[in-house]
Amino acid sequence: MNPEGDFVPLPAVVARRAARSSLPPPEEGLRGQRPRSDTLGLYVHVPFCTKKCYFCSFNTAPMDEGSMRRYLDALHREIDLVAAAPWASRTRLESAFFGGGTPSLLSGAELNGILDHVRERLALAEGFEVTVESNPESLDLEKLRRYRASGVNRISLGVQAMDDAILPAIGRLHDAHGSRHAFALCREAGFDNVSVDLVYGLPGLDLEGWTRAIRAVLDWEPDHLSAYGLTLDDGSLWGATGVRGLPPEEAVVAQYWALAHEARDRGLEHYEISNYARPARRSRHNQIYWRRGEYLALGPGACGFVGDVRYANVKPIARYAALLEGGALPIERAEHLTADQALAERLFLGLRTADGVARETLDERVDATPALRGRVDEWLGEGLMERRGARVRLTERGFLVSDALFVDLL
Ligand code: SF4
Structure with missing residues (x-):
């Protein structure tokens, strides 16, 4: 991974959602x-x-x-x-x-x-x-x-x-x-x-x-x-x-x-x-x-x-x-970075990895947009996402469609 060019390769949707300070x-x-x-x-x-x-x-x-x-x-x-x-x-x-x-x-x-x-x-x-x-x-x-x-x-x-x-x-x-x-x-x-x-x-x-x-x-x-x-x-x-x-x-x-x-x-x-x-x-x-x-x-x-x-x-x-x-x-x-951008980055970067993110990080995002709760439940039900103790992560099937998930999530 080569941090050259964009600050972080965030999907465009994140950049649009988060007001620049x-x-x-x-x-x-x-x-x-x-x-x-x-x-x-x-x-x-x-x-x-x-x-x-x-x-x-x-x-x-x-x-x-x-x-x-x-x-x-x-x-x-x-x-x-x-x-x-x-x-x-x-x-x-x-x-x-x-x-x-x-x-x-x-x-x-x-x-x-x-x-x-x-x-x-x-x-x-x-x-x-x-x-x-x-x-x-x-x-x-x-x-x-x-x-x-x-x-x-x-x-x-x-x-x-x-x-x-x-x-x-x-x-x-x-x-x-x-x-x-x-x-x-x-x-x-x-x-x-x-x-x-x-x-x-x-x-x-x-x-x-x-x-x-x-x-x-x-x-x-x-x-x-x-x-x-x-x-x-x-x-x-x-x-x-x-x-x-x-x-x-x-x-x-x-x-x-x-x-x-x-x-x-x-x-x-x-x-x-x-x-x-x-x-x-x-x-x-x-x-x-x-x-x-x-x-x-x-x-x-x-x-x-x-x-x-x-x-x-x-x-x-x-x-x-x-x-x-x-x-x-x-x-x-x-x-x-605004607090909104920082949260989006934590989710986007963490969910790229097998370690995933803390469940409260995902909850923080879902609490701000309650309609997301249903989407997250679908991903869990479809085996794209899984809970592991205090963490939540994408499965290998989830990795494959992560760009689409991030558009919904972020
Ligand atoms: S152009 Fe240079 S940096 Fe780009 S892939 Fe080829 S060797 Fe690597």
């Missing part, structure tokens, strides 16, 4: 806050990609040496400015997530420099988790060993597909063998926490091919698996131009279930709509998002959440760098 000046959005917790996550956006994948709408830019140098210089300035916030010395980081873009385009020395600087300026919590999103073609053993020695303890490998006809057709630069090799290199370099990213619902992908891909990847025994159904935003090439060969909805549903069953049979817990983990291998960082915890943002387009303020950095690298070179935080937008 007045916006604080951007810098005050971060510095003027008091974190609710003494532990925070850290998201670092690395915006460079060698080539733009056709389905991708993330904030990315072509890689060149000059841009990378300017970006890194700005990032180090940003670390200093964020660490100078009045509350920063009272907090500890429990995770850092390098997302992109392609963070594995960073050399071992560049990544080490960033992590050293973070450690110098901010305190770390025990078990500090550091994840680097990586593309197979950008990894080699020496780089992985340098990452490991720098404190990186989790790799998230962007495999996406295992079909050598589909991979170039979606804009990827690696083949299936390259992914398998990169995974093996991660293990050889000593990483005992490796996640694999896959995408289903791709053009030309049928159930048989998808099942083969899942089984091939599960044979590697990854510690964690993220699998997203293809969605096309306007910011992607395919979102703008359209694409042929998308499987029909029932085929995408069948692919969802194939993954859920195969992952369960191999002992992975389906702990979030799109995420599966071996015991004790849930993503510590991503759970901060789903539990509505707080996190700092570094890098162009990165989003953060501190106190009751969500904020986002400017996206263009040149603008991001220019602001920092002038001594300013590169925050473009910041907003205080």
Whole structure:
């Protein structure tokens, strides 16, 4: 999960229901806050990609040496400015997530420099988790060993597909063998926490091919698996131009279930709509998002959440760098959440997970709109939602139709 672009991927209905409160000046959005917790996550956006994948709408830019140098210089300035916030010395980081873009385009020395600087300026919590999103073609053993020695303890490998006809057709630069090799290199370099990213619902992908891909990847025994159904935003090439060969909805549903069953049979817990983990291998960082915890943002387009303020950095690298070179935080937008928005987020984020939400959280929402009581009873009766002690959660069938449920609920 990549907090870049929108503050939180809330359904549009939430944004419409919740009146926006007045916006604080951007810098005050971060510095003027008091974190609710003494532990925070850290998201670092690395915006460079060698080539733009056709389905991708993330904030990315072509890689060149000059841009990378300017970006890194700005990032180090940003670390200093964020660490100078009045509350920063009272907090500890429990995770850092390098997302992109392609963070594995960073050399071992560049990544080490960033992590050293973070450690110098901010305190770390025990078990500090550091994840680097990586593309197979950008990894080699020496780089992985340098990452490991720098404190990186989790790799998230962007495999996406295992079909050598589909991979170039979606804009990827690696083949299936390259992914398998990169995974093996991660293990050889000593990483005992490796996640694999896959995408289903791709053009030309049928159930048989998808099942083969899942089984091939599960044979590697990854510690964690993220699998997203293809969605096309306007910011992607395919979102703008359209694409042929998308499987029909029932085929995408069948692919969802194939993954859920195969992952369960191999002992992975389906702990979030799109995420599966071996015991004790849930993503510590991503759970901060789903539990509505707080996190700092570094890098162009990165989003953060501190106190009751969500904020986002400017996206263009040149603008991001220019602001920092002038001594300013590169925050473009910041907003205080209303109580209504905060409740909607608690429900929306919590119900994405197998832990669900506290029953009183759902009751609070239902009490405000009594007509919802009947809908919730229907979902419980249809097996889309279930009560577990003091909590309520969506079932795997509920995960599948969660977008529709959220429209009613929020
Ligand atoms: S999917 Fe990843 S590698 Fe491809 S363009 Fe998007 S961020 Fe870059």
